[in-house]
Amino acid sequence: MEKVVTILNAEGLHARPAAVLVKKASSFSSDIQIKTSDKEVNAKSLMSVMTLGLKKDAQFTIVAKGDDEQTAVDEISKLVEDKFGL
């Protein structure tokens, strides 16, 4: 299961948005990865997500594998589209 999303937050995917994303991803049992053009990292690892240094308008793919992969992709992509509720 996967879906492409775009970051809308002005500060990009670091600090608070990254923390919110990691928290959300950690609530699922599926293995969840964030894929960019050149890297793929564990969405449950704050450090890995921050090392991507994704800026505003950057695109990435959410890839989930596991029992709750559908809900995981749906909820995480919704979170990104809602600017992480921030």
Add this chain to the structure above:
Amino acid sequence: MKKITGIAASKGIVIAKALKLMPLNSAVLKCSIDDSEKECKKLELAFSKAKSDLQTLTQKTLENCGKEEAAIFEAHELLLDDPEIRQRAESQIRAEKVNASYVIELISSEFASVFDQMDDEYLKARAADIRDVYSRVVDHLEQRVRQDLSLLNEEVILIAHDLTPSQTASINKEKTKGFLTNIGGKTSHSAIMARTMEIAAVVGLKSITESVEDGDLIAFNGESGEVIIHPTDEVIKEYKIKLENEKTEKQSLQLLKGQKSQTLDGHRIELAGNIGTIADLQSLKVNDAEAVGLYRTEFLFMDRKTMPTEEEQYQSYKDIVEALEGKECLIRTLDIGGDKRLDYLDIGDEENPFLGFRAIRICLKRIDFFKIQLRAILRASAYGPIGIMFPMISSLRELLEAKAILEEAKSELRAKEIKYSDKIKIGLMIEVPSAALISDVLADHVDFFSLGTNDLTQYALAVDRMNESVEELYDPFNPGLLRLINLVAENAKKKGVKLAMCGSIAHRHELLPLWIGMGFDELSMSPVHILLTRQVLRSLNLQKCQQMVSGMLKLGSSKEVKDYLKIKK
């Protein structure tokens, strides 16, 4: 009971238990292990211990400091919970059969260095967090005791080989009653800071770290340099009486608050304070400082991985200037080098750092660096009276170059329509004998002089102020030094520039008549000395002080000067 004497660095009477400061963490070695499952179990335990540390720390910080500070440790917890490092560590332990500490240190520093290389300032700063969090795990693995100076439970005396300025700055004043060190002199930076922070200290004790164990009761006198380990009941009683007297004396000095700093015959001068960070403003207020005669900006630059941005510096300067509510603040531009180094500024190894690449010499080579600071200071000048002074000037050329760069910084701000005060005063520190000798010429280009007598003494007398074996030669009564200071004073008076002094001899009571007689307009010192200096000042007579200067100028030895000042008083 054991009695030793060191160099009195900061006054105060203290009775408390010893706490030894651990040397910085030693490196973790790579070892092979037999039972990787057992090693993984150890790792799991270390993680859970580190986690509970952080939870306690968050709670304590919330109580002692505030929400914002506590958030730092909450963020640390989040980093600790990160599955990536832990999973990688476990698989490496199993695959290579190596010890957990080594693996954690390796992987966490890999991550930290990725952050180190990022452009984004915020992310860059996370590298230090990662190192801090995972060194906590390694501490538990290696069963190293970790010390948190800011979160002490009981009153202690810190015992260390030496304290760095940043360690001194992080001391919790409520709980740390004083410190004792093996090395250092009266004017080493930790001693100077101890006086500003009003923490008692004795330095240069040679082997105090070996003579004392954690928890030993110690009594010491920061004014005489006396240190007593395991004092007898009698000594404790004696110290408690001294402690009471100290309190009474402090209370009587309080009566001088709000009084004028003037001689019996009405000659007024300004008694100002030396500060390093915004935390020192408290002490300025308590001790009724009339201005800031030296703001050491280097603390803003120390203890970090990157240089503070213009915005950050501007905020700090502005906060201080605003808090001074119209009192003048003389800001010294970056005085790094010598015994103060920055991680992000490579000075290289030097044979003689105090004669090397330091202060204005660095700034004139690194104009980019220098201009950021100048712009930040200029911008802050819109919020209160500021004087800007350049340290370590040794020639007219250096002064003119520094001034030209200041002009460039001004025009850059004008181009961007950013406001600054055109009343900002320009001055220089007289610290190098060559600058003192041509002070008549230099005076034509500045509004004020500030004599940095700690360095001026070391350069005029050719005495390393950090070297204990020549400490007695570091002598403020040396007539050669006093003549040099007098020359600067005469030139300042002749040219009508303001004359200030900010070294630690500014508050020496025996010398005060000379400073008054020479015509100093401002004496700046650790705030703790201001009220006592005011008391002495109010017993002096200007005319008599002037005569004492003429008399002193005829003398040839320190002893003669000392005796003369004693008799005339």
